[in-house]
Amino acid sequence: MKHLYIVGAGGFGREVFNWLEDLDANGKEWEVMGFLDDDLAALKDFDYPKSVVGSIKDHQPRPKEVYVCGIGSHDHKRVLCEALKAKGAKFISIVHPSVRIGRNVKLGDGVVLCPGVTLTCDIEVGAMSMINCHTSVGHDAKIGDWVTISANCDLTGCTEVSEGAFFGSGSRVIPGKKVGAASIVGAGSVVIRDVPKGVSVFGNPARIFN
Numbered sequence: 706m707k708h709l710y711i712v713g714a715g716g717f718g719r720e721v722f723n724w725l726e727d728l729d730a731n732g733k734e735w736e737v738m739g740f741l742d743d744d745l746a747a748l749k750d751f752d753y754p755k756s757v758v759g760s761i762k763d764h765q766p767r768p769k770e771v772y773v774c775g776i777g778s779h780d781h782k783r784v785l786c787e788a789l790k791a792k793g794a795k796f797i798s799i800v801h802p803s804v805r806i807g808r809n810v811k812l813g814d815g816v817v818l819c820p821g822v823t824l825t826c827d828i829e830v831g832a833m834s835m836i837n838c839h840t841s842v843g844h845d846a847k848i849g850d851w852v853t854i855s856a857n858c859d860l861t862g863c864t865e866v867s868e869g870a871f872f873g874s875g876s877r878v879i880p881g882k883k884v885g886a887a888s889i890v891g892a893g894s895v896v897i898r899d900v901p902k903g904v905s906v907f908g909n910p911a912r913i914f915n
Contacts, residue, residue, distance in 0.1 A: 707735035709797075710764075711775040712786060714740035714747035714757050717835075718775025722753065724801045724819060725773070735771055735797075761785050766794040773799050774815060774833060779853040779871040786815075786833060796833065813850065831868070849886070867902065876911075 711718050711725075718740060725737055739758035740748065747757055766772075772794050776782035786796065796815030800806070805823040812818075813832030821839035824830070828842055831850035836842070840854050843862035848854075852866050855874040860866070865883040872884075873892030884890060885902030894911040905914045 706733075707769055707771045708738045708767075709735040710738055710758070710770060710772050711740045711755075712742075712761060712772050712789065713774065713776035713782070714742035714744070715775070715777065717777030718742070719748075719751065719753070720819070721773060721775040721799065721817065722755065724799060724817075727802055727820075728799075729802070738770075740775070741772075761789065764789065764792075766792050771795050771797045772815075773797060774817060774835065777835075777853070779851075779869065782835075782853070783833070783851050783869065819856075837874075843880070855892070 711721055737755055739755040741759055741761045741764050742757045743760045743762055745757050774782055774786050774796060776785060798812050798816040800818045801820045803820045804818045807826035809827045810824045811829045813830060815833040816830055817835045819838045822836050823841040825844050827844050828846045830848045833850055834848055834852040836854045837856040839856055840858040842860045845862055846860055846864045848866045849868035851869045854872045857875045858872050859877045861878060861880045863881040864878045867886035869887040870884050872890045875893045876890045878896040882896050882899055884900040887903045888900050889905040890896060890911060891907035894907050895909040897910045900906050906912060907914045
C-alpha cells in the first residue's frame with residue numbers, strides 16, 4: 706500500500722483530509738500518513754488524527770509515496786508542488802464520491818474534485834487543477850493545468866480556461882468564452898467576453914481591474 710501525504714496543512718489541506726475520509730476504504734490503494742507544511746505548527750489549534758510530519762521544502766519523495774495537493778492559494782501551490790515534482794513526487798487525483806461525471810471526461814494527474822462538483826460531458830481538466838464544492842462545468846469545456854476554481858462557480862458549455870487561471874467563489878462564464886492563462890476572475894463576477902492572459906477581472910459584467 707502506498708503512503709499518501711497531503712501537501713499543505715492550511716484550510717484547503719484540512720478540507721482535503723476530510724474528503725479523503727469519505728472515500729471507500731475498500732478501494733483505497735494508499736494510507737494517509739499526514740501533512741507536509743513548511744509551518745510545522747500549522748495544526749496546533751486543530752484536532753486532527755494526522756499531524757504535520759515534515760516540511761515541504763525538506764521532503765524527499767520515495768517510490769512508495771504519493772501526494773495530493775492541499776494548497777488553495779493559486780500563487781503558492783504551483784511553486785511548492787512543482788518543487789516536489791522535480792524531486793520525483795507523484796501526485797494522484799482525488800474525486801469525492803458525490804461528484805457527478807458524465808461521458809468522455811478526461812482528468813489530468815493530481816486533480817482534486819470536491820463535494821458536489823458536476824462535470825457534464827466531453828470535458829478536459831488539466832493536471833493539478835482544483836475544482837471546489839458545488840461548481841458545475843458544462844459540455845465541451847477545456848480547463849488547463851494548474852487552474853483553481855472556487856466553490857459555487859458555473860463554467861458553461863464550450864468554455865476554455867488556460868493554464869494557471871483562478872476563479873473566485875460564485876463566478877460565472879457564459880458559453881464559449883475564453884479565460885487566459887494566469888488570469889483572475891473575481892468572486893461573483895460574470896464573464897461575458899473573452900478574458901486576456903494575465904489580467905484580473907471583476908464585476909457583472911466582468912471588467913479588467915487596473
